[in-house]
Amino acid sequence: MNASDTAFVIICACMVMLMTPALALFYGGLVRSRNVLSTHMHSYASLGLISVLWAFVGYTLAFGDDVGGVIGNFAYVFLRGVEGAAAPAAPQLPHTVFMAFQCMFAVLTVSLVSGAYAERIRFSAMLLFSALWLLFAYAPMAHWVWGGGWMSKIGAVDFAGGAVVHMASGAGALACAQALGPRISSGQSFIPNNLPFTLLGGGLLWFGWFGFNAGSALVAGTLAGHALVTTHLASACGILGWMLVEWKRTGKPTSLGVISGALSGLVAITPGAGFVGLTSAMLIGFVGGIVCYGGVLLKNKLGYDDALDVVGIHGLGGTWGALATGLFAVASVNEVNGMFYGNSHQLWAQFVSVVGTWVYVYAVSRLLLWIVNSCIGLRVAPEAEYTGLDLSEHNERGYTL
Numbered sequence: 001m002n003a004s005d006t007a008f009v010i011i012c013a014c015m016v017m018l019m020t021p022a023l024a025l026f027y028g029g030l031v032r033s034r035n036v037l038s039t040h041m042h043s044y045a046s047l048g049l050i051s052v053l054w055a056f057v058g059y060t061l062a063f064g065d066d067v068g069g070v071i072g073n074f075a076y077v078f079l080r081g082v083e084g085a086a087a088p089a090a091p092q093l094p095h096t097v098f099m100a101f102q103c104m105f106a107v108l109t110v111s112l113v114s115g116a117y118a119e120r121i122r123f124s125a126m127l128l129f130s131a132l133w134l135l136f137a138y139a140p141m142a143h144w145v146w147g148g149g150w151m152s153k154i155g156a157v158d159f160a161g162g163a164v165v166h167m168a169s170g171a172g173a174l175a176c177a178q179a180l181g182p183r184i185s186s187g188q189s190f191i192p193n194n195l196p197f198t199l200l201g202g203g204l205l206w207f208g209w210f211g212f213n214a215g216s217a218l219v220a221g222t223l224a225g226h227a228l229v230t231t232h233l234a235s236a237c238g239i240l241g242w243m244l245v246e247w248k249r250t251g252k253p254t255s256l257g258v259i260s261g262a263l264s265g266l267v268a269i270t271p272g273a274g275f276v277g278l279t280s281a282m283l284i285g286f287v288g289g290i291v292c293y294g295g296v297l298l299k300n301k302l303g304y305d306d307a308l309d310v311v312g313i314h315g316l317g318g319t320w321g322a323l324a325t326g327l328f329a330v331a332s333v334n335e336v337n338g339m340f341y342g343n344s345h346q347l348w349a350q351f352v353s354v355v356g357t358w359v360y361v362y363a364v365s366r367l368l369l370w371i372v373n374s375c376i377g378l379r380v381a382p383e384a385e386y387t388g389l390d391l392s393e394h395n396e397r398g399y400t401l
Helices: 003-030 033-063 095-117 123-146 162-180 195-217 222-250 255-272 278-302 310-328 344-375 382-387 389-394
Strands: 090-094
Touching: 003 033, 003 090, 003 095, 003 195, 033 095, 033 123, 033 389, 090 095, 095 123, 095 162, 095 310, 123 162, 123 344, 123 389, 162 255, 162 310, 162 344, 195 222, 195 255, 222 255, 222 278, 255 278, 255 310, 278 310, 310 344, 382 389
Parallel strands: none
Antiparallel strands: none
């Protein structure tokens, strides 16, 4: 085991952990004031619930020995055999460090889905759905891509979670938005209650993303440095892409558009951060800003209420990033060539992974939502929604002025 690599991944794990409170700020600023604390609760509750489930059984389902290309076995149930050993997937790291790094990804992904059902889901339903979604959606996806499952066997690549994190959360979010139905407006427009919160949360997400992408190299070396630079450049270009189309369409650029563009670039580069060159990363980020802006507008045409635009930014941004990796990957970075460098099979493998992710995660999410609704009910009563979930679900107020 290598001490410098271990220290590097520990720091990156801490940075990815920070992304969940950052997401709470980002989402919390976007909802109405009567739901700001309940929205924060979705992220913080996931930190507790998903971390424990990951240790008990989630990690072994994702990274246990492969069973038919579909799921991991129970070799690491209750973290048996993890303490004191080297990680099979990264022998230079202690197994506990690799497990913890992956745990932070699982927590963040479940928290991302919460943006779709903000302002209207029962807290108990949120907890049950999140637990089931980790076990039946996230863990299989992580195994398919990173644990030796069928997606990795057909040659699909995903450096830091384009499919596992972003497409999966986007597909889950679409299922949630459709299953719960639109929010009750009560005559008020859905105006963000605190955009400075959102900007601060978005900035912290940008910071944490360096640990998210660079840390996925699992070694403190050239590849990690390359992933850090591609991450930053793609995010910067995502701002420009989003701002360009927003300015053209509405006549004014907005601060919310700038931070949304930054996140769009970050999402788009995630699958290819360690596979594409620097110029390609900038193009991927720029196009990602434009694609995600269009994705946010799409919900109005299709009629689903994705409260905080998880589908438009994470779902479509991750999809574009996965396909772009199949186009722009170059072997001089990380031994994988895309279509533009003579390997058309890579684009096909990426396309199959995109279709597989969307179909599987959406279908299993709808099934889990049906089960939760049948058992305890998904949505709060209309009067509770009018009052706000802060009071009706948690007996708190975010603002007392």
